[in-house]
Amino acid sequence: MSYKAVIVAEKNSVARAIASFLGGSSVRRFRVERVPAYEFLWEGGKHLSIGVSGHILDFDFPEEYNKWESVDPRVLFFTNPVLVTREGAYIYVRALKTLARQTSTVILALDADVEGEAIAFEVMRIMKSVNPELEFRRAWFSAVTKSDILEAFRKLREPNENLANKAFARMVVDLTIGASFTRILTLSARRNGGVMPRGSFLSYGPCQTPVLYLVVKRELEREQFKKKKYYVLRVRFRSQEGVFTASATFEDQEKAKSALDSVKRTGVGVVVSAEFNAVEVEPPVPLNTVYLESRASLFLNLRPKETLSIAEKLYSFGYISYPRTETTIYPPTLNLRGIASMFTRWEDAGWYVAKVLAKGFTPTRGREDDKAHPPIYPTRSASREEITRRFGEKAWKVYEYVVRHFLATISENAVVERQRVVVKVGELSLQSEGRKLVYAGFYNVYKYSVPKDEPLPYVVEGEEVEVEDAKIEARTTQPPPYLSESELLALMKKYGIGTDATMQEHIHTNIERRYFVVKNKRCIPTPLGRTLALALYETVPELVLPEVRGKMEASLSKIATGERTPEEVVNEMRSEFLEYYDRLVERIDYVSKKIVEGLKMVFQDEKQQARAGSVGEERSRSTRTHRKGKK
């Protein structure tokens, strides 16, 4: 059996889509070494498409370097990791080797980004090992649509090794620094009497640890915050149009009291300024992963990790587009009108969609384009009943959000009237603010943040208003709250920590390691996470500062552009982190003593709670993960 070409995609869903776009009704589905494959006719030749599942190969240190007790972690900076097959990826290796013997041409139809390019080189390495004669071509498409796929297959490219090398360099550097610092922290804590549950360890990572630092930093800001008392004089006025409240703020209680007395004595005020301005509110820009996660946390009360896994499911069943994207600009090839037309009878929004379509629209436009994937949009119209039945209530919330967000991006601006009134009572000025939704626009479909109407009466300048009531409220300035997950995601994005697809993982890792917990959407450090972050900050701040990851990313990017070789960049980063390592080791006793205190507080506390029988859901789940890690 022989194929004109074998097509390898990054995942099964894409392999299946390619087969149906190119093969139409001729597609035959079967399995190659247990991996789903699709055989079809295209341009007169028999083709086969097959999907892998992300990376197939990974880096690890050679066996003899994986004995934590007997290898000085410092040695890892001078040890080259080797490529190994990932656990669970053997079926793909076998399938690729089988297919390598059944064709002379392989089309690498992996995602259009550096990771996809790296996977392309993994595929080539595996297939070449059994058939060195194979010819490889690269299909580069940024959306899994018929037109994009056809275009990519007509303009096949050569694989780009620079792109792949960027990903491989990152893998090597991250493993080296992750493994060396994790081991030194874990081993030295144990030597200093630190006790932790079996199978657990003190991890360090170039993404997870700066994330922890951001969370701890906010806790310190809260503690350093100086609370101050202040006094608000609130006066209720009656105008010809109705009542409203205006207020003035005082730091000094006596001054507030004398102002109150004078207001009561005078009994009447004069409107000195009345502004009622209509302001246009623009709908959100097209949806990317991080924004979806952050809005789902705020509006739907879903954890980012859960949101992404639901979005993946909706994607794999064809309800929404690829959910891992940075892009907030619709590509010109995307048929927005066609997508919107699917929703003219959808939920309570259909009538408005029909109106928008009739009137014509210009979509909003953000600033980011990852040149690989379009923003997230719905690909199929579905009812609440259908989504809930197939995937559950939470999936409906996510799907509904994606649809409403998409519809909002093609909707009209809303108009909100911002209202400001200033009243003078004698010499004292009191202010009042209100607002009113004048034109709903996109809020007709985007129901999540509709501004609450709190209108003021339409008073006019010079109007006299009568004092109905006046009182003083004593208040205290409040420290900033703990970081919310939504803020944390925004900070990670700002500093370039992690990718859209992984940001939620870094939060989750910290939770699993008992470095912080998420309670009521807020990230609260544990004593362990706090001491770890602060001890590292005191000794080697570069190990925790959030700017460092962005700089690493910038250096790695020079590999992708061909400005620098992977060896140069990897060696430079190794020596940089080796210097950090040596500085840490100089004070490792100090650091580990601090950490041991944190360990005691976290794990003794857990033990006591467990004995008391109050095993929380989150904890029992993580404990299982720890066990799984143990061999």
Add this chain to the structure above:
DNA sequence: GCAAGGTC
């Protein structure tokens, strides 16, 4: 047993 990055 380490990381971060793919995907499920």
